[in-house]
Amino acid sequence: MKQRKGKRQKAKQYVDSPDDVYGFEYKLKNAFSLLERAEKITPGDKQKILQFVGILKALRVSKGRIAKYILHLKLIGENPGVTFEPATRKDIENFVATWLYEQGYSPETVADYTMVLKRFYKFLRYDNVDKETPFPEEVRWLKKTIKPNERKNPEFSIPEEIESHRPVLSARLFSSPSRGQIYRA
Numbered sequence: 001m002k003q004r005k006g007k008r009q010k011a012k013q014y015v016d017s018p019d020d021v022y023g024f025e026y027k028l029k030n031a032f033s034l035l036e037r038a039e040k041i042t043p044g045d046k047q048k049i050l051q052f053v054g055i056l057k058a059l060r061v062s063k064g065r066i067a068k069y070i071l072h073l074k075l076i077g078e079n080p081g082v083t084f085e086p087a088t089r090k091d092i093e094n095f096v097a098t099w100l101y102e103q104g105y106s107p108e109t110v111a112d113y114t115m116v117l118k119r120f121y122k123f124l125r126y127d128n129v130d131k132e133t134p135f136p137e138e139v140r141w142l143k144k145t146i147k148p149n150e151r152k153n154p155e156f157s158i159p160e161e162i163e164s165h166r167p168v169l170s171a172r173l174f175s176s177p178s179r180g181q182i183y184r185a
Contacts, residue, residue, distance in 0.1 A: 024063035
């Protein structure tokens, strides 16, 4: 089969084991590969990200979560003027104001990036990510909470809605010809 010009075929995701239903092993390998090939991130920053990943693995953080951390840190590190180690609060404020809030990300995604930044800087400054260790001054001011007016409405029905639809659902379910034939047989 010939491939059209300009169209890229999507790479197949291979499941490494039957337990890896969501392909997290593949996503983690891909994240490592993308980090390794990132040209805009300094080798020192790449090394710090890999050390951070080592601590997360020791804490038994899931492969999917680790892949997410790597990809978020890669995107942050590829921004002009962002070097992790010497960054000050002003640098992080500038990054958040000029890049993070301007991307059009959902509030949940912004909260994810905020959490990644806070946890990574805790590692950079204190060499651990324990809950007892306070966040460093550079990122302590970042808030992960989502404003009530920015929250998504739940996509599930409340019990009252389910009850109000029950007669309609029951009528449709039991009046279909195929259903009636099953019960008559």
